[in-house]
Amino acid sequence: MLQNKDFFQDVYAVVRLIPEGRVTSYGAIANYLGAKQGARMVGWAMNASHHLPDVPAHRVVNRIGLLSGKHHFEGPSQMAELLQNEGIVVIDNQIQHFQKVFWDPALELGLP
DNA sequence: ACACTGACCACTG
DNA sequence: CCAGTGGCCAGTG
Numbered sequence: 001m002l003q004n005k006d007f008f009q010d011v012y013a014v015v016r017l018i019p020e021g022r023v024t025s026y027g028a029i030a031n032y033l034g035a036k037q038g039a040r041m042v043g044w045a046m047n048a049s050h051h052l053p054d055v056p057a058h059r060v061v062n063r064i065g066l067l068s069g070k071h072h073f074e075g076p077s078q079m080a081e082l083l084q085n086e087g088i089v090v091i092d093n094q095i096q097h098f099q100k101v102f103w104d105p106a107l108e109l110g111l112p
Numbered sequence: 113a114c115a116c117t118g119a120c121c122a123c124t125g
Numbered sequence: 126c127c128a129g130t131g132g133c134c135a136g137t138g
């Protein structure tokens with residue numbers, strides 16, 4: 001079944017490392033993990049992370065800083081509120097100053 | 113067993 | 126610059 005369960009684990013591990021007030025993208029995580037699985041699997045991993053505690057999925061957005069996954073949260077604006085609660089400005093599902101708050105694991109953690 | 117979909121991304125034309 | 130296409134893996138109808 002989930003032979004690449006390690007991949008999911010790694011995704012969660014990286015997501016957990018995202019500092020407050022910062023965000024990253026699915027592709028960035030996939031890239032950090034080697035991009036062998038593809039960014040789509042990261043999204044799928046997030047979907048599976050629904051039941052997990054310390055996985056701030058709201059800090060993971062698509063490459064352009066759009067809250068593509070907000071629909072999967074409890075409320076329609078749950079994701080945006082969580083982000084804004086951390087000081088991130090979100091307007092119309094779009095993170096403002098995305099380049100500033102963007103947190104690239106490959107860059108911050110260093111390329112393995 | 114087949115086809116389509118999905119919280120995506122990069123590359124062409 | 127915008128639109129289209131392929132690719133990755135797993136789950137569902």
